[in-house]
Amino acid sequence: MATLTAPRIVLSRADYADSHTLSRYLATGGYEGLRKALTMFPEAVASEVDQASLLGRGGAGFPAGRKWSMLRKAPISYLVVNGDESEPATFKDHLLLERDPNQLVEGVIIAAYALQVSSVYIFVRGEFALGLERVQQAVNDAYELGALGSKILGSEFSIDVVVHPGAGAYICGEETALIEALEGKRGFPRIKPPFFPAVAGLYGEPTVVNNVETMSNLPWIINHGGAAFAALGGGRSTGTRLFALAGRVNNPGVFEIEMVKNTFRDLIYDPQLGGGVIDDKKIKAIIPGGVSAPWFGPDLLDLPLGQDEVAEKGSMLGSGSIVVMDETTCVVRAAWRITKFFSRESCGQCTPCREGSGWIERAMYRVEHGGGRMEDIDLLLDLCDNIAPGLTWPPQQTTICVLGPSIPSSVHSAIQMFRDDFVEHVTNGGCRHD
Amino acid sequence: MSHFRIDIRQRAEEVLALYPRPRSAMLPLLHLAQEQDGYVSDEGIAEVAELTLTTPADVRGTALFYDMFHLEPVGRYVVSVCTNIACLLAGGDELLEHASDTLGCAVGATSSDGLFTLEETECLADCNFAPCVQVNHRYVRTTTPDAFDTVVSQLRAGTLDHDVPPHGTLIRVRRAGGLHAPRAEVAAERSVASAAREARTPKEPK
Numbered sequence: 116m117a118t119l120t121a122p123r124i125v126l127s128r129a130d131y132a133d134s135h136t137l138s139r140y141l142a143t144g145g146y147e148g149l150r151k152a153l154t155m156f157p158e159a160v161a162s163e164v165d166q167a168s169l170l171g172r173g174g175a176g177f178p179a180g181r182k183w184s185m186l187r188k189a190p191i192s193y194l195v196v197n198g199d200e201s202e203p204a205t206f207k208d209h210l211l212l213e214r215d216p217n218q219l220v221e222g223v224i225i226a227a228y229a230l231q232v233s234s235v236y237i238f239v240r241g242e243f244a245l246g247l248e249r250v251q252q253a254v255n256d257a258y259e260l261g262a263l264g265s266k267i268l269g270s271e272f273s274i275d276v277v278v279h280p281g282a283g284a285y286i287c288g289e290e291t292a293l294i295e296a297l298e299g300k301r302g303f304p305r306i307k308p309p310f311f312p313a314v315a316g317l318y319g320e321p322t323v324v325n326n327v328e329t330m331s332n333l334p335w336i337i338n339h340g341g342a343a344f345a346a347l348g349g350g351r352s353t354g355t356r357l358f359a360l361a362g363r364v365n366n367p368g369v370f371e372i373e374m375v376k377n378t379f380r381d382l383i384y385d386p387q388l389g390g391g392v393i394d395d396k397k398i399k400a401i402i403p404g405g406v407s408a409p410w411f412g413p414d415l416l417d418l419p420l421g422q423d424e425v426a427e428k429g430s431m432l433g434s435g436s437i438v439v440m441d442e443t444t445c446v447v448r449a450a451w452r453i454t455k456f457f458s459r460e461s462c463g464q465c466t467p468c469r470e471g472s473g474w475i476e477r478a479m480y481r482v483e484h485g486g487g488r489m490e491d492i493d494l495l496l497d498l499c500d501n502i503a504p505g506l507t508w509p510p511q512q513t514t515i516c517v518l519g520p521s522i523p524s525s526v527h528s529a530i531q532m533f534r535d536d537f538v539e540h541v542t543n544g545g546c547r548h549d
Numbered sequence: 550m551s552h553f554r555i556d557i558r559q560r561a562e563e564v565l566a567l568y569p570r571p572r573s574a575m576l577p578l579l580h581l582a583q584e585q586d587g588y589v590s591d592e593g594i595a596e597v598a599e600l601t602l603t604t605p606a607d608v609r610g611t612a613l614f615y616d617m618f619h620l621e622p623v624g625r626y627v628v629s630v631c632t633n634i635a636c637l638l639a640g641g642d643e644l645l646e647h648a649s650d651t652l653g654c655a656v657g658a659t660s661s662d663g664l665f666t667l668e669e670t671e672c673l674a675d676c677n678f679a680p681c682v683q684v685n686h687r688y689v690r691t692t693t694p695d696a697f698d699t700v701v702s703q704l705r706a707g708t709l710d711h712d713v714p715p716h717g718t719l720i721r722v723r724r725a726g727g728l729h730a731p732r733a734e735v736a737a738e739r740s741v742a743s744a745a746r747e748a749r750t751p752k753e754p755k
Contacts, residue, residue, distance in 0.1 A: 158746060174598060190743060203672035204635040208550075231742055233728070233735050241580070242673055244686040246718055251722040258726025265730040271742070273735050275728035277567045282576045282720060283616030285671065299575030301614040312679055318570065361635035361676035368677045406634055437675075440637045452637050456671055 117381035119242035121373035140217035148334030155373040166341030173326030192320035198239040200271040201285040202405040205436035207357035208327040212246035216253035222330035241281040285460035290324040304516035349375035352421035362439035375421035396441040404433025407521030410528035445548040450529040451479035468519030485545030499523030552592040555674040583717035588619040629670035631681040641680035
């Protein structure tokens, strides 16, 4: 049975039909966190977040407090919020942007105050037209309320927040590509080092980039204290987290549950969560953290939903998206479609990614559609190995950003776990699911 | 002579004022160009280049990187059907095929009446309503072929005009408010705050 005793931190008002309005927000404790934060020293606010040990909710899982403290040595120029959620089957930030934009804006102001930054850009994925409108409305409302602008809420702190629309490019979720897009260029990830925009970010100046869900946690953390947040979850994975469950389940959706206290099985089968697999079919495989992550078989369903727990088994919790594939699923087709996605979204800067994604996609297409040869199976593994040598997880890096080494995950997993399915495709000259 | 209408030009200038460097306004301005013309026209590109202090070639090169910018005319309604992993598992490919039949155009093409352009798209982050469909980047949540056909007839009849504006119109909420204090004043505020913080921080012995 799932453990569902933890409070809802970021989805506390998502059930109200008018959860996105300022009136609902103010009636449910809105802007109390900011008012409290403004009575504290900025470094005390940052230290609450540090104490919460809030891991960044974007995908890499880097502690938000540490991201901030690395910067405290130099004054920061910009805070950029990453709302470019595009990892396939991840749809939690979409929910937060549309359903609780005021909470995001309050979180952003708290972060800006802690970092003493006056210039903030909220980068929202272009395809989220409604999300863009609602965040812009929340920003407008905050100016009206005096929570944004000059000397906010009677304090000595001034801040400006700009909502910036993206235009459809997966790679802009990578923080340096996002900064390039914000500078009006193609979304090409920047060469590392420097590894962090904290050193050289927007316009070459020190910049902090944080995810939407990370920011949305801040009002609660300031209201209840970092210790209360850290008391939830376990190990390094503190607090609650949004999990986006999709695929062959009865009740797909975004669920806020305590980290570590629940397992993949709880999330998929609990009647209050995923509600089990469609038609009670058996699970064939799951993708534990976005399509960049290596797959798990049904033997790992009892693994707790924690960052380190999943990492120990050779994958990642990543963006918090879990895709369930059951016995009716053609894994070859699934892996081919994921590779097609990467091939389409590769920015084209690095050869292993630009060429490799296309090669793998074409070989996978041929296996799935009846033109496959037996030697294609090992050829595919070799291609994968050329992009991420050794096929370990975390992967070896051959490219500027992590998109490249993420390409092999699905194909490698599919061949490793279901080689027989590939052999069957080649022998039968196509897919029996067609 | 400006290609942008007076209202679009005014909004463009408001956008430019939000960034320390004009080039940063590139994506929002391209969205505005697309809002006016329904696609990113050569004249729109020229105007964006002028406003961002770049060249038309540079603007075109940037716009081509982003899926949402159409550099050739498209239908009034751009219908995007997702076939990525979550939608694949829910019949996205079948829905895309059905959409092609209903709209009477191939994937990537525009219907002969110029009303619809059909696209196969990557994940739209609405996977609990898979297969996911957007029209002009508004979620229509039609997961079955019948529901899809209903939405298409509603679009034809114009009854969804409020929810689904013509292609190119992205954000209908205008920015209101802003930090009206001069930048120098804010910078002075910041340096006072940083000196105060310095004074609070215990000095480490060297």
